Amino acid sequence: MTIYNIALIGFGGVNRALAELIATKNALWEQDLGFRLNIVAVSDLQLGSVISPNGLDAKTLVEANFSKGGFGQLSGGSPDANNEAIIKTAPADIVVEATFTNPIDGEPAVSHCRWALQSRKHVITTNKGPVAIAAPELNAIARAHGVRFEYEGSVMSGTPVIRMAERTLAGAEVKGFEGIVNGTSNFVLGRMEAGVDFAAAVAEAQALGYAEADPTADVEGLDVRLKVVILANELLGASLKPEQIKCEGISRLSPSDIKAAATANRRWKLIGSAVRNTDGSVSGSVAPKQLPFSHPLAGVSGATNAVSLDTELLGDVTIMGPGAGRIETAYALLSDIVAIHAARSTCGMKEVA
Structure with missing residues (x-):
């Protein structure tokens, strides 16, 4: 033993x-x-x-x-x-x-x-x-x-996105990914969709232990940027640094933005993504995006995380699970x-x- x-x-x-x-x-x-x-x-x-x-x-x-x-x-x-x-x-x-x-x-x-x-x-x-x-x-x-x-x-x-991609999907040829990898920002966007304003939604997240006293890293995308770097370097063979990732958070979204998206059968999500370009380079970004309700990430709610991997042999493979918790x-x-x-x-x- x-x-x-x-x-x-x-x-x-x-x-x-x-x-x-x-x-x-x-x-x-x-x-x-x-x-x-x-x-x-x-x-x-x-x-x-x-x-x-x-x-x-x-x-x-x-x-x-x-x-x-x-x-x-x-x-x-x-x-x-x-x-x-x-x-x-x-x-x-x-x-x-x-x-x-x-x-x-x-x-x-x-x-x-x-x-x-x-x-x-x-x-x-x-x-x-x-x-x-x-x-x-x-x-x-x-x-x-x-x-x-x-x-x-x-x-x-604890959701095994890295090992899932590297081992279970070995040979599937991952070409890129997009994901919801910050539960705090996802929770805040969900509450805003329910009619709560940004500040109140952040306060709720703090009260529930999802957000720190200073929520900047979560709502401005800085936490997601680090995770994009990790996934891009690990899964796409990149050599990216955090400062190379374009980064925009969710603090500028207004209630009218949220409402307009819902009217168009779309939903705002903070998306971290990276893709291998035709010249072999890898580029990444963090930004709020409107996703159609049919998108596999659109229904991810609360503090849940999900990453959709774009593979050559299987198409899109989405991994979903807890993104936080002791x-x-x-x-x-x-x-x-x-x-x-x-x-x-x-x-x-x-x-x-």
Whole structure:
């Protein structure tokens, strides 16, 4: 039976949800997936850091109501976060990077991933920043050190759009895609269609936990732009940077725009797209578009995400599923570990009779 020791960098909603799953699902994973997960370290900006070579109790981590610096109360703990030391010295096989997304330079997450890979530790992340900005570099480091860099959850949360396209649709020849990959903006547009004005719809999204206190990244398309870069580079072999993607959000849409579209049997959606051009180059964009009701993306509502892949052999193939949520995103991390396990990597693996 295989045990993977993991270090959690960030202990907000996503990594906390992964710890919840470890506390309740480890026995099932051992039976169905062939491995168990053992948390040996955690570092968090608010809670501090802790290392335990023999493992930390996942249930205690989840249920204890730690205050600021609370990890300092634990054996091997400190009230201060020390991400670099945890990443480099913890006896972990896999580092789980789930800190905040920086859309400018990807830091500090890029450095977190780089340190882990250079330490011959696998990295899994849901963080869009390092994937959109530094994936080629990080993948090269991973290959050079015999480990893997996995990031399924960076787009569409736990819905496996990247692996679906690369593995299940291998050979179908993806030529482009268009998608709804931001649940907040999609929710806001749906509420506006129901007659709620933009500001009130954003406030509703914030109250429901879909939108941050500053919703700019969602409603102005900045979050979608990072995801377009990730998908274009991953599925179309592009080398795009975020600044190369034309980007327009939904804040300029008025109630009259929404009403006029409905009258014409059309619906506004914030669409992220990319296409391979005839000269082999790839171009992408983010913009609100009017879609006819018959379009496969027109009926995608609420916080649901969907991507329609344009393939040479199958035509359009649409993948739809949850685009947000703590447990859903934690599942993406699990799927990355499944991929690492399936690759039969022996790096840092501990075999137990």
